[in-house]
Amino acid sequence: MNVLEVKNLTKRFNGIIAVDKASFSVTEGSVFGLIGRNGAGKTTTIRMMLNIYFPDEGEVLFKGSKIEQDFKDSVGYLPEERGLYKKMKVIDMLLFLAELKGKKGNEVNKSALQYLERFDLADRKNSKVEDLSKGNQQKIQFISTVLHDPDFLIFDEPFSGLDPINTNLLKEIILEMKSKGKVVIFSTHLMEFAEKMCDSIAMIDKGKIILNGKLSEMKEKYASKNVSLNYQGNISFLNSHPMIESIEDYGNTTGIKLKNENSDQELLKLLMANNISIKKFNVDEISLHEIFVLLAGKEAANV
Amino acid sequence: MFNKRTLAIIKRELKMKLFSKSFILMTLLVPLFMIGIFSVQYFVQSLSGEQRSDLIVISDSDEILNKVQNEIFQTGPFKSGDLTTRFEKIELANFKSKLNEFKPDILEQRITGVIFIPSTLLQSKGVEYYSSNPNNSSLFYKIKPSINKALVEIYFAGKLLTEEEIKFARKDVEINGFRVSSDEKVAEEGYGNRIAMVLFSFLLYMALIFSGSMTMNAVVEEKSNKIVEVLLSSASSTELMAGKILGTVIVEVIQMAIWLSPIVLLISTSWFLIPAEFMPQMSFGFILYFLFNYAIALITYVALYATVGAIFDNPQDAQSGVWPLLMLIMIPFFIALGMEANAQSSLAQIASLFPFSSLIVMPARMILVEVPLWQILLSCAINIVVLLGIFKLAGKIYRIGILLTGKKPKWSEVFGWLKMSS
Known part of the structure; x- marks a missing residue:
């Protein structure tokens, strides 16, 4: 109530x-x-x-x-x-x-x-x-x-x-x-x-x-199509990839937003194929910070 | 506005103030300070008369010189050595050049001054005094009677008058003041009430400025140490302001009552032996009126001071905002002191009914003369209306100012707050 x-x-x-x-x-x-x-x-x-x-x-x-x-x-x-x-x-x-x-x-x-x-x-x-x-x-x-x-x-x-x-x-x-x-x-x-x-x-x-x-509903809503990634290597090739909508670097983690909901496995394969060493690959997880940046715009990234 | 929260704030103010060192010190020190001021004034006055004077008396007539010399030699200051005189006879035409001779001595204060009594001016008693300080009233007070006496005697010498008649002609007019009031008795007036007027006005003036600035600093402090936001989460700004002001008013009225208690004892008992001419004629009712008026004055001025405190967030800025308030207290104070000359002048009458000034002028006027009851009631009514208005305005400014920090607001912005809804 x-x-x-x-x-x-x-x-x-x-x-x-x-x-x-x-x-x-x-x-x-x-x-x-x-x-x-x-x-x-x-x-x-x-x-x-x-x-x-x-x-x-x-x-x-x-x-x-x-x-x-x-x-x-x-x-x-x-x-x-x-x-x-x-x-x-x-x-x-x-x-x-x-x-x-x-x-x-x-x-x-x-x-x-x-x-x-x-x-x-x-x-x-x-x-x-x-x-x-x-x-x-x-x-x-x-x-x-x-x-x-x-x-x-x-x-x-x-x-x-x-x-x-x-x-x-x-x-x-x-x-x-x-x-x-x-x-x-x-x-x-x-x-x-x-x-x-x-x-x-x-x-x-x-x-x-x-x-x-x-908060739970919010995360659910914004998490789909979202991958949270910890890695070592160079992922700049993803920038122009057709299945990627946007990439946000948050320092510790990188948030990758996909264009399609079901392309996460494809992304994983792509990363492996490009010899990226993956420490964490988390599908459907989004931090509050990421949601905030998503909504308030890029200039909000350095909150 | 008056509820348990206001009460809690009032209680805190009383607790913090009534038992504070500064309250006890102030209560004891102010009377000592007043006594100090009056004695210093008395001391300074008596000192100024004791200064040594060296005079030169010049005339073209031997008769005048001899008579004046005789009279001056009999005066106290001459006998005690405070006054020395030299007498010189000169033709009228030579006076100017003689005066020029004395000029260096006068300028270097080797002689106090030159008194010139030409025989031509005997009838008009015109005496000229040349000095670097020609308005020395304490000197005139010493020598004027002697010169007057001498001139009167010379003037009447040729006429057949008795000693008694000459004595009468010599005598100055004496005016004795009798106070006419609605009481049965017509009392002879001494200095008592004039001293009391200065004393009461001074107390009022000092207490208002002092308690006002104390409150202002307390508000600035609440604002700068940020407790005010915690308080506002419980009480409204009006409750906060009302509590603060009423707390201060209660403390200050208690203090004033303590200060006035010797005067109450003075007028209601015969415990103190003071000369009748210094005895103020004052009723117990007036003391009560004075305290009541003081409470109203406090609420009015303390509310204004608190508002100024709310506008600024540091004591320095607040000091700069306080001068209009000081004017509101100082101008009436000086009008009150000026009433010593005439308490029924139109300025005094208007000022004793005018908002703000009435709070200080009316009690002073009531000490000196009997003010018609309707004027007293009217002034009370005016003051209460002003008080309510001030409280409302102050509340508005206080509400907005109290949470603003940072840049010092302009007066135009403050006036803008009055138009805002909150």
């Missing part, structure tokens, strides 16, 4: 369109990825979903009705540019942000201490935020995002600026929330992360949604 529906959202800044009629929906209990390059309109879309920006056109529906404060209360939001009150004590900071979400009292207090315990920060609860290391401040920020037990988690470029330990910690949090049946929405320009974690995605480019749906 769709819990969140984004319909024709449009936002202009000084006459420039940042988001252009964006529509997609998020189903219950799923991990949803909003994917696109920097400046594609991801943050603006997310801010409109949270009512931080009012859209110029369109609307966001939560369980069928327009988003109101009750939606905001049920969201935990981790913006790309994170920040805390530097002069506040850690525990006060956490409780204040939970109180803004309408949660206060013993329960949330206890839960805050539990989280601090879990992230090895229990002894720092009375320290000022500014006295914590950057990594520990990020942990406090994660705790503040989930402390009020939200039903929705919205992360904007969650992995930017994180060290490897916190990256893993955040992945853990996302998976834990998913296993609890919460909806996780995150925006990223890192295709591998999205590919590994998302159930559904929406691709946004220049403010327009260029693709959206279930």
